[in-house]
Amino acid sequence: MTASARILDHFSKANGSQPIRILGASGQLGYGVPTPAFSAGLERKPHLIGCDMGSIDIGPYYLGSGELATALAATRRDLRKVMLGALKLKIPLIIGSAGSAGAKPHLEQTLAIIREIAREDGLSFRMGVLRADIERTVLKTALRSNGVVPIDGMAMLDATEVDAAANIVGQMGMSAFQRALVAGVDVVVAGRACDTAIFAALPAVAGFPIGPAQHMAKIIECASLCCVPGGRDSILATLDQEGFELESMAPQRRATPVSVAAHSLYEQSDPFTVLEPEGRLDLARATYHALDDRRTRVVGAVWEEAREPWVKIEGARHVGERAILLCGTADPRFIARHEQLLQEVESVVRDLVCEDAAEDYVLTWRVYGVNGVRMTSVTQNIPLGEAFILGECIAPTRARAAEVIRTTKQYLLHHGYEGRLSTAGNLAFPFTPPEVSVGPAYRFNVYHLMRASDLDALFPLEIETV
Amino acid sequence: MQLQDLAQVVRSKNAGPRRITLDVIFRNDADYQRATQSEALTAEKIAPLYGVAFDAVTVINYPLGRAIKIVVPREIMSGDPGDRDVYGAQQHTPLLRLEI
Numbered sequence: 001m002t003a004s005a006r007i008l009d010h011f012s013k014a015n016g017s018q019p020i021r022i023l024g025a026s027g028q029l030g031y032g033v034p035t036p037a038f039s040a041g042l043e044r045k046p047h048l049i050g051c052d053m054g055s056i057d058i059g060p061y062y063l064g065s066g067e068l069a070t071a072l073a074a075t076r077r078d079l080r081k082v083m084l085g086a087l088k089l090k091i092p093l094i095i096g097s098a099g100s101a102g103a104k105p106h107l108e109q110t111l112a113i114i115r116e117i118a119r120e121d122g123l124s125f126r127m128g129v130l131r132a133d134i135e136r137t138v139l140k141t142a143l144r145s146n147g148v149v150p151i152d153g154m155a156m157l158d159a160t161e162v163d164a165a166a167n168i169v170g171q172m173g174m175s176a177f178q179r180a181l182v183a184g185v186d187v188v189v190a191g192r193a194c195d196t197a198i199f200a201a202l203p204a205v206a207g208f209p210i211g212p213a214q215h216m217a218k219i220i221e222c223a224s225l226c227c228v229p230g231g232r233d234s235i236l237a238t239l240d241q242e243g244f245e246l247e248s249m250a251p252q253r254r255a256t257p258v259s260v261a262a263h264s265l266y267e268q269s270d271p272f273t274v275l276e277p278e279g280r281l282d283l284a285r286a287t288y289h290a291l292d293d294r295r296t297r298v299v300g301a302v303w304e305e306a307r308e309p310w311v312k313i314e315g316a317r318h319v320g321e322r323a324i325l326l327c328g329t330a331d332p333r334f335i336a337r338h339e340q341l342l343q344e345v346e347s348v349v350r351d352l353v354c355e356d357a358a359e360d361y362v363l364t365w366r367v368y369g370v371n372g373v374r375m376t377s378v379t380q381n382i383p384l385g386e387a388f389i390l391g392e393c394i395a396p397t398r399a400r401a402a403e404v405i406r407t408t409k410q411y412l413l414h415h416g417y418e419g420r421l422s423t424a425g426n427l428a429f430p431f432t433p434p435e436v437s438v439g440p441a442y443r444f445n446v447y448h449l450m451r452a453s454d455l456d457a458l459f460p461l462e463i464e465t466v
Numbered sequence: 467m468q469l470q471d472l473a474q475v476v477r478s479k480n481a482g483p484r485r486i487t488l489d490v491i492f493r494n495d496a497d498y499q500r501a502t503q504s505e506a507l508t509a510e511k512i513a514p515l516y517g518v519a520f521d522a523v524t525v526i527n528y529p530l531g532r533a534i535k536i537v538v539p540r541e542i543m544s545g546d547p548g549d550r551d552v553y554g555a556q557q558h559t560p561l562l563r564l565e566i
Contacts, residue, residue: 269537
């Protein structure tokens with residue numbers, strides 16, 4: 001009997017009389033799962049271990065390139081820990097947004113690590129694999145029927161951008177995970193997924209109310225981040241027919257009514273609403289009260305089923321090859337005039353590198369100590385001792401980007417500007433070479449909602465015996 | 467008094483790759499009331515700090531979390547060429563010196 005069949009059988013017999021315990025093991029699998037709290041969580045006999053592995057916050061590079069954001073060794077260590085924990089207790093393990101961005105290459109790399117761990121540790125189990133890649137033909141069909149809308153002022157999507165994207169994924173909701181659990185599995189590994197779906201799917205299949213299940217999921221997907229002090233340690237949620245209780249598995253982390261309520265703000269533009277493919281979570285009437293100084297009980301979340309499912313889709317396209325220049329200055333005259341001076345150097349460089357080639361690159365400056373971090377040009381008077389200068393070139397080829405950034409370095413180093421005293425060189429290099437080719441650059445070119453009448457077809461399930 | 471001396475948390479983070487959400491959380495209800503009643507954290511006051519139109523700024527009061535949430539659009543999408551803060555985690559500083 002598979003783990004999901006065993007747990008669903010248990011709750012079918014309990015007929016609503018027993019709560020379900022869910023262990024939020026990690027909000028970012030692959031950056032380390034602290035063992036003491038995870039082990040303490042296992043001792044509480046949870047019915048599910050859930051782990052989120054990805055996010056869109058990390059930018060377009062990983063989705064575009066197919067690379068994992070986490071280190072291979074750390075990813076393997078974390079996967080092994082949660083696999084051994086779940087298999088020992090014979091409970092389902094669900095991993096969402098595999099490999100950071102959840103497209104095919106990320107999912108395949110994650111599955112390869114899981115199979116390798118199974119071989120090394122002599123483990124065998126039934127694994128549900130949920131793919132999140134959106135086929136270009138499907139997306140183009142949706143485009144033609146006005147079934148794609150931009151999010152937050154994104155441009156309208158067209159077929160050219162669909163073709164240009166290196167990878168396109170959709171965020172699957174809980175219905176995909178529900179299919180896997182009903183099919184009978186021990187482990188579920190999904191491509192790009194809503195973080196809530198990982199934790200809400202099992203309670204939904206087991207007959208728990210979806211509002212509190214989704215609300216619980218939204219909080220525990222970040223492990224103990226909802227506590228004071230917030231942290232990465234595993235968290236245990238106990239869900240019943242009315243609401244849920246939260247308790248961090250690290251004794252120093254307290255889930256208080258205010259800390260848990262405040263977590264609804266995190267990375268959300270609206271603290272009262274969470275949109276999912278299958279519906280909308282309304283938190284306007286949610287209430288939080290302390291059970292003791294470490295545990296909080298939450299009730300009142302309401303789930304409204306969507307009349308028509310919409311899926312958030314994400315895509316990243318290659319925009320060129322990136323080379324950077326790392327250098328610093330402590331010269332007050334240079335810093336005072338840096339804006340004009342950098343423009344002068346850009347012009348000198350352009351004349352040189354475009355003598356026999358098109359101006360096919362973009363050169364960007366970030367002057368740390370002046371304006372390297374703030375997105376707005378609101379100037380504040382900050383006394384400056386030193387400034388760090390990051391030059392960045394994105395060009396069609398690695399060689400072209402390197403050519404532009406190396407030429408730029410040389411002319412910035414020796415640029416003669418008005419009032420200059422330091423005629424031997426304008427820059428301090430922490431090491432040489434100060435120019436680095438950092439590989440391909442990507443940008444998000446798909447961040448849209450797509451109407452999806454058939455979620456099952458969009459996120460197909462494969463069952464694999466490991 | 468400046469916001470940085472009154473608030474317990476002043477933070478920023480992406481809310482999706484095209485917007486930044488700024489959360490200001492207070493230690494107690496009195497501080498929260500003082501901030502919400504001061505008119506310092508309104509769309510009109512915040513918009514120029516982020517170089518955006520005031521009708522592009524959303525301010526949501528959230529008494530359960532003793533928090534004020536502000537959402538502003540990003541001029542450059544997360545990770546696009548020219549971006550300065552892919553995660554959006556360091557865009558809170560213009561708020562720190564707001565007079566409450």
